[in-house]
Amino acid sequence: MVRRLRRTGRSGVVAADARLPLLGQVRAGLRKVFPDHWSFLLGEIALYSLLVLLLTGTWLALFFAPSLEHVTYTGPYVPLQGRPVSEAYASTLRISFEVRGGLLIRQIHHWAALVFVFAIGAHLLRVYFTGAFRRPRELNWVVGVTMFLLALVEGFAGYSLPDDLLSGTGLRTAQGIMLSVPVAGTYLSFFVFGGEYPGGDIIARLYPVHILLVPGLLVGLVALHLLLVVRLKHTQWAAPGRTGRNVVGQPFFPHYVAKSAGLFFMVAGLLVALGALAQINPVWAYGPYRPDFDSTGSQPDWYVGFLEGALRLMPGVETRLWGHTLMWNPLVTGVVLPGLFFLGLYAYPFFEHWISGDPGERHLCDRPRNRPARTALGVAVLSGYAVLLLAGAQDWIAFITEVPVAGITWALRCAFLLLPPAAFWLTRRLCLALQARDSHLLLHGAETGEVRQSVEGGYHPAHEPLPPAERYLRTVYEIPVPLPAPAGAEGAGPRRRMVARLRRALSRWYHGDPMRPPVSPAASRTVEAVLAGPDKPAPPSETP
Secondary structure (H helix, E strand, O other): OHHHHHHHHHHHHHHHHHHOOOHHHHHHHHOOEEOOOHHHHHHHHHHHHHHHHHHHHHHHHOOOOOOOOEEEOOOOOHHHOOOEEEHHHHHHHHHHHOOOOHHHHHHHHHHHHHHHHHHHHHHHHHHHHOOOOOOOOHHHHHHHHHHHHHHHHHHHHHHHOOOEHHHHHHHHHHHHHHHOOOOOHHHHHHHHHOOOOOOOOHHHHHHHHHHHHHHHHHHHHHHHHHHHHHHHOOOEOOOOOOOOOOOOOEEHHHHHHHHHHHHHHHHHHHHHHHHHHOOOOOHHHHOEOOOOOOOOOOOOOHHHHHHHHHHHHOOOOEEEEOOEEEEHHHHHHHHHHHHHHHHHHHHHHHHHHHHHOOOOOOOEOOOHHHOHHHHHHHHHHHHHHHHHHHHOOHHHHHHHHOOOHHHHHHHHHHHHHHHHHHHHHHHHHHHHHHHHHHHHHHHHOEEEEEEEEOOOOOEEEEEEOOOHHHHHHHHOOOOOOOOOOOOOHHHOOHHHHHHHHHHHHHHHHHHOOOOOOOOOHHHHHHHHHHHOOOOOOOOOOOOO
């Protein structure tokens, strides 16, 4: 009987595959190899945090009431009994105090949102600093940045739904930023809020955006991202046997599936532990939103903390033109600064390709030290972000240190202007110093800890050659070269000559300090062949 069922099932599978040939593709997918380096797990942490968000958010949607209609609170939280609150706020309290397990699910959901945004940001940083965004993966970089932007929007929308004093203050700040847009600000605010806040129906409008629109877009982008990863293959670190054509790691099934499933349970367990042990967003302590109240001493979630800090650092300057008032503080910090930030993120892969001029594919990751300008630029941006994040908590810093707020504000303003250039210069010099140390290790080897005495009586540390894997890592990397002078540029028009000169100047500034490893010419040719993509000839058999 069992054999007959097996034969029947096998024949059915064969018949189905004959009509819809998928078995070969499924087998190929199961044999797909994934790199096993820990840094590639950051994207999976974001994926599993999103899965926890979808599960907990679906449960919370069954009990939340997205309405600003006022009701009298009669629940078990005594300090608010008899007070008029919105239905959104009352339903949040009901989830927290009356629904079994409601507070735990709320806190798991909030912690998962924080981890989700952090994991996407960390994953983007890994891709940036290792050069994994280069051709042919520019589209995947654009997809990742879009997911990061949508994660910020999704987090802010969910953070604003309870209609407590903290979220209401954030919505009022968002409305002020919209109103600062010249000419169209008033229309934009009424379109989004549906009237003058706290009236209108902003909660009812944010609710479908939070539970349907943005999650649907995120799920679609995740699917597109995974399809691109499967199609384009993973980048990987340089090691003997890896040429950029073949991926060395573990097969998807069963090894990677088991490891990935274990990571999911670890992420979910950590989020449940945080939700059970670490309080977050206690809306009952803040109270319902009122325009005449302010949430003193409270801070927004970390991913929008830099906007809060920018608002606090920007001087309150306004300009009157043709009967209109331009408020530069919310306009610059809420519109211009985020716009430039995300425009830079979207454009960076194409900018680096433009000043490099190399059309080849890149499948091996860069060590950050081998790309001094790129690494220094990333550290400079991160240092500016850190200053703005600290500025978002300037009141707490003043309270703890007993330093006047004005003094802290001016110190942070100076740091925001001076720290990024200093971080860029220092990081670039450190990268060059690390490259010089790698060259020294290649020439002289690593110290063994022994000291030997020469016949002259001097003492010298003993060295031993690096292991092959370490030598390979310090030898096989791409050396960026500034663009040469274009041929025939004299006959071009003035505009093209100006663009060419700008491109060459940027290329010299970005790639003007290459440091070549001390290897033979034959080994250099082998390194170039190893770094070549599929469109280049196969590498020779020599080992660098």
